[in-house]
Amino acid sequence: MAHPLLRIDDLVTAFPREAAEPGGPPLVAAVDGLDLTVGAGQVVGLVGESGCGKSLTALSVLGLVPPPGKVARGSIAFNGEELLTAPAARLRQLRGAEISMIFQEPMTSLNPVFTVGRQVAEAVQAHLAVSAREAWARAEEMLAKVGIPEPARRARAYPHELSGGLRQRVMIAMALALTPRLVMADEPTTALDVTIQAQILGLMRRLQEESGAAFLLISHNLAVVAQMAERVAVMYTGRLVEEAEVGQLFAEPLHPYARGLLACLPARAEKRGQRLPTIPGTVPAPDALPPGCAFSDRCPQRFPRCQEAEPALVEVAPGRKVRCFLHHDRARTRQGLAA
Amino acid sequence: MSQGYQNAEPLLKLEGLAKSFKVGTGFLGSRKRFLKAVDGVDLAVLTGEVLGLVGESGCGKSTLGRLALRLLRPSAGRVFFEGADITDLGRRQLQALRRQMQIVFQDPMTSLNPRLTVGSLLGEPFAIHGKYGRAETGRQVAALLEEVGLRPEHARRYPHQFSGGQRQRIGIARALALRPSLVVADEPVSALDVSIQAQVLNLLMELKERFSLTYLFVAHDLSVVLHLSDRVAVMYLGKIVELAPAAAYTGQGQHPYTQALLAAAPVADPKRRFRPPAIEGDVASPLAPPPGCRFHPRCPERQDICGQQEPPLREVEPGRLCACHFR
Ligand SMILES: Nc1ncnc2c1ncn2[C@@H]1O[C@H](COP(=O)(O)OP(=O)(O)OP(=O)(O)O)[C@@H](O)[C@H]1O
Numbered sequence: 202m203a204h205p206l207l208r209i210d211d212l213v214t215a216f217p218r219e220a221a222e223p224g225g226p227p228l229v230a231a232v233d234g235l236d237l238t239v240g241a242g243q244v245v246g247l248v249g250e251s252g253c254g255k256s257l258t259a260l261s262v263l264g265l266v267p268p269p270g271k272v273a274r275g276s277i278a279f280n281g282e283e284l285l286t287a288p289a290a291r292l293r294q295l296r297g298a299e300i301s302m303i304f305q306e307p308m309t310s311l312n313p314v315f316t317v318g319r320q321v322a323e324a325v326q327a328h329l330a331v332s333a334r335e336a337w338a339r340a341e342e343m344l345a346k347v348g349i350p351e352p353a354r355r356a357r358a359y360p361h362e363l364s365g366g367l368r369q370r371v372m373i374a375m376a377l378a379l380t381p382r383l384v385m386a387d388e389p390t391t392a393l394d395v396t397i398q399a400q401i402l403g404l405m406r407r408l409q410e411e412s413g414a415a416f417l418l419i420s421h422n423l424a425v426v427a428q429m430a431e432r433v434a435v436m437y438t439g440r441l442v443e444e445a446e447v448g449q450l451f452a453e454p455l456h457p458y459a460r461g462l463l464a465c466l467p468a469r470a471e472k473r474g475q476r477l478p479t480i481p482g483t484v485p486a487p488d489a490l491p492p493g494c495a496f497s498d499r500c501p502q503r504f505p506r507c508q509e510a511e512p513a514l515v516e517v518a519p520g521r522k523v524r525c526f527l528h529h530d531r532a533r534t535r536q537g538l539a540a
Numbered sequence: 541m542s543q544g545y546q547n548a549e550p551l552l553k554l555e556g557l558a559k560s561f562k563v564g565t566g567f568l569g570s571r572k573r574f575l576k577a578v579d580g581v582d583l584a585v586l587t588g589e590v591l592g593l594v595g596e597s598g599c600g601k602s603t604l605g606r607l608a609l610r611l612l613r614p615s616a617g618r619v620f621f622e623g624a625d626i627t628d629l630g631r632r633q634l635q636a637l638r639r640q641m642q643i644v645f646q647d648p649m650t651s652l653n654p655r656l657t658v659g660s661l662l663g664e665p666f667a668i669h670g671k672y673g674r675a676e677t678g679r680q681v682a683a684l685l686e687e688v689g690l691r692p693e694h695a696r697r698y699p700h701q702f703s704g705g706q707r708q709r710i711g712i713a714r715a716l717a718l719r720p721s722l723v724v725a726d727e728p729v730s731a732l733d734v735s736i737q738a739q740v741l742n743l744l745m746e747l748k749e750r751f752s753l754t755y756l757f758v759a760h761d762l763s764v765v766l767h768l769s770d771r772v773a774v775m776y777l778g779k780i781v782e783l784a785p786a787a788a789y790t791g792q793g794q795h796p797y798t799q800a801l802l803a804a805a806p807v808a809d810p811k812r813r814f815r816p817p818a819i820e821g822d823v824a825s826p827l828a829p830p831p832g833c834r835f836h837p838r839c840p841e842r843q844d845i846c847g848q849q850e851p852p853l854r855e856v857e858p859g860r861l862c863a864c865h866f867r
């Protein structure tokens with residue numbers, strides 16, 4: 202069987218515990234046993250609330266986990282090639298050329314002292330044997346492609362001279378300049394106004410279709426993901442709790458966390474002004490998870506077993522995985538009946 | 541949301557309200573220019589209603605909220621509270637008024653003094669207004685904490701020891717301490733995760749009923765504003781371009797900008813796939829607003845008149861105001 206473009210298996214990315222008790226575990230897992238697959242040309246949404254490990258997942262793929270954090274376990278295969286043991290030079294080669302990333306706040310990822318044209322051109326020259334002139338031409342071409350008006354003039358602008366929406370277009374130009382096969386976009390529109398967000402999402406959709414690149418779209422905004430992704434993975438406390446085709450997830454979320462997350466959106470309320478359904482409590486810190494299922498302390502449907510053992514992520518229907526005992530039992534019953 | 545606000549008297553009335561900020565441009569701020577953050581707003585907030593205020597970043601929502609509470613002095617126009625003109629009140633008089641009008645901010649971390657315990661933070665309003673003695677203040681603080689879903693023992697903790705949602709509850713408790721009648725909520729849930737956002741929105745709605753509050757609710761998320769407002773005002777570059785009952789927006793907006801906002805908001809329903817954006821371009825700078833209708837450079841329906849004449853905000857349907865030449 203052909204390799205999927207990106208395959209993450211049992212990934213654990215951890216930080217040293219701040220005040221490690223003597224004899225206690227020295228690491229806190231911020232990403233904890235994550236499995237995720239992105240097929241070639243697919244748009245996969247990764248959603249979850251703040252701190253659940255979305256950004257760290259992407260940074261782990263790029264080999265850019267901020268120290269003292271590190272990948273402690275697992276496998277990340279890109280087109281069949283293991284990245285976690287790949288030499289640094291090979292990772293540098295892949296980054297930008299094959300796998301690129303778009304961050305939330307372009308101001309922090311663009312260099313304030315260089316023109317945006319130069320930054321896109323340098324990204325090109327870092328990977329391709331082209332002259333400075335050719336790289337600049339490619340930069341202008343990319344700026345035009347992402348819909349920046351007057352690209353030749355704007356190429357000479359510094360990041361602070363551009364609006365937030367234009368800066369994000371520059372980031373996208375840079376990310377796509379080398380026609381990568383995988384683009385990881387981490388909250389690409391979160392800092393933008395809604396009309397500008399719509400422009401950027403439309404642009405990403407168009408470029409994704411034209412280039413055939415796969416996108417891992419990271420967002421806490423369920424509506425953005427509903428509009429953009431084919432498959433959606435829902436994270437909670439460093440784990441995947443559900444993965445499904447987008448239509449299935451939004452029509453019938455199975456994991457109680459995914460269900461709660463969708464139910465509490467004001468836009469999905471049955472009546473204006475109605476009390477919104479809520480998930481009680483707050484997300485626990487990664488070093489203070491309840492025993493058993495990490496969601497058990499907030500789950501309206503928990504039963505004793507949920508606090509005794511952690512459920513595995515199980516495929517309960519074709520293409521649909523859930524980490525919840527409720528659905529494991531149902532899947533087993535269904536299989537039993539079918540047998 | 542509330543019933544029975546119709547026919548109510550305005551609790552707050554803004555007339556021709558404007559605010560310009562002096563800003564330096566160029567090197568060393570040598571050339572002083574004026575930025576019109578709010579530019580001629582007429583608005584009435586009726587007793588008992590939730591008036592939602594939406595618009596994109598920098599359109600003047602926070603400035604308008606602060607002007608309404610007289611936390612800022614307007615450059616022009618008047619502010620009336622309970623029928624009384626409060627535009628020119630001095631510090632003393634304003635302080636007395638503060639009991640009745642309060643604000644909840646987006647990020648409680650920056651509005652709560654990190655060195656004070658929650659007990660002192662919540663006790664402060666009572667102290668400033670010389671309301672209670674120590675023991676009674678303690679009892680009141682405990683009661684406030686319970687009202688916003690926290691526990692009395694939380695009074696001993698510091699703001700950083702709480703989650704974002706809990707800090708927002710503290711911000712709300714502080715605003716409610718003196719039992720105000722008007723609360724300006726400036727993006728109170730924008731920094732919160734969705735599950736926490738729902739908890740805080742529910743709390744705001746509950747408290748409104750329990751204490752008969754009136755809200756001016758500022759946010760950039762239309763779905764949030766439409767959910768809990770009775771009426772919604774849409775702002776663009778310092779001006780109100782549409783004002784209508786919240787229910788009227790579920791069909792469609794009247795103003796082309798409102799329509800663009802509604803079309804741009806992604807919906808959490810994959811069956812309704814994303815359409816290409818209705819409008820192009822960025823919001824213009826408030827330092828150099830376009831002449832005529834401020835939205836005209838981005839408007840898909842613009843005509844010559846739009847760049848020449850500013851459309852007034854006028855009634856286009858009973859109860860519905862819109863500032864567009866073609867409505
Ligand atoms: N440098 C660090 N040191 C210690 N812990 C960290 C560090 N960076 C991240 N973490 C922890 O890892 C967890 C996951 O962080 P991550 O940034 O991946 O979350 P996220 O899902 O992207 O959240 P957000 O939606 O807020 O961006 C968090 O709980 C955070 O506390």
Ligand SMILES: Nc1ncnc2c1ncn2[C@@H]1O[C@H](COP(=O)(O)OP(=O)(O)OP(=O)(O)O)[C@@H](O)[C@H]1O
Binds near residue numbers: 596604
């Ligand atoms: N003290 C100030 N000095 C100078 N300019 C200011 C000041 N306060 C606000 N402004 C400017 O006034 C305009 C309106 O600002 P305001 O904060 O009211 O907008 P907003 O609608 O609340 O935006 P956001 O959604 O980003 O909070 C902006 O262009 C802002 O930069």
Ligand SMILES: [Mg+2]
Binds near residue numbers: 255256
């Ligand atoms: Mg993140």
Ligand SMILES: [Mg+2]
Binds near residue numbers: 601602603726727
């Ligand atoms: Mg504001």
